[in-house]
Amino acid sequence: MSTQTTERYRRAAETQDVELALSAFAPDAVVHSPLTGRVRFTGHAELGPLLEVAYSHLRDIRFHTDTGDASTRVVVHTARIGGEEIEETAVLKLDEDGLIAEATLFVRPLPGLVALMDAFGPDIARRNGRPFAARLLAVAAKPLLAMVRSGDRRAVPLAGPRA
Numbered sequence: 001m002s003t004q005t006t007e008r009y010r011r012a013a014e015t016q017d018v019e020l021a022l023s024a025f026a027p028d029a030v031v032h033s034p035l036t037g038r039v040r041f042t043g044h045a046e047l048g049p050l051l052e053v054a055y056s057h058l059r060d061i062r063f064h065t066d067t068g069d070a071s072t073r074v075v076v077h078t079a080r081i082g083g084e085e086i087e088e089t090a091v092l093k094l095d096e097d098g099l100i101a102e103a104t105l106f107v108r109p110l111p112g113l114v115a116l117m118d119a120f121g122p123d124i125a126r127r128n129g130r131p132f133a134a135r136l137l138a139v140a141a142k143p144l145l146a147m148v149r150s151g152d153r154r155a156v157p158l159a160g161p162r163a
Contacts, residue, residue: 013077075089
């Protein structure tokens with residue numbers, strides 16, 4: 001049952017099918033944001049809009065790992081967002097019916113995580129009826145994204161091993 005759930009989760013992401021994704025989640029499932037420990041999405045009513053935002057921004061989703069047991073699965077995929085490559089790991093806790101009861105998301109590398117924040121934050125705030133927060137998030141993320149991209153391209157290679 002657990003691999004059937006993660007197979008649905010994978011197919012939904014790769015085809016950007018929100019309803020198929022929701023069918024892998026328990027009705028009261030919780031998803032923990034990769035951006036902050038202060039934000040979580042609970043139940044299908046909150047997960048649906050989150051998945052719509054995610055699927056509207058993520059491109060070229062390709063899963064490469066699905067491992068674990070009947071109660072905990074770890075799935076990993078690569079994708080692109082706003083020109084940045086990301087790798088996302090989801091730790092999925094399954095309920096007695098084999099549905100996802102809790103998902104904790106982790107995203108790397110840093111430029112991809114900040115690109116995700118830049119894209120998702122304003123959209124989620126707008127969907128939650130917070131237009132001022134959406135504008136603030138859109139403005140606040142731009143300098144951080146520029147700084148992280150610049151550091152990744154210029155500073156990080158300086159600290160790496162010599163060829």
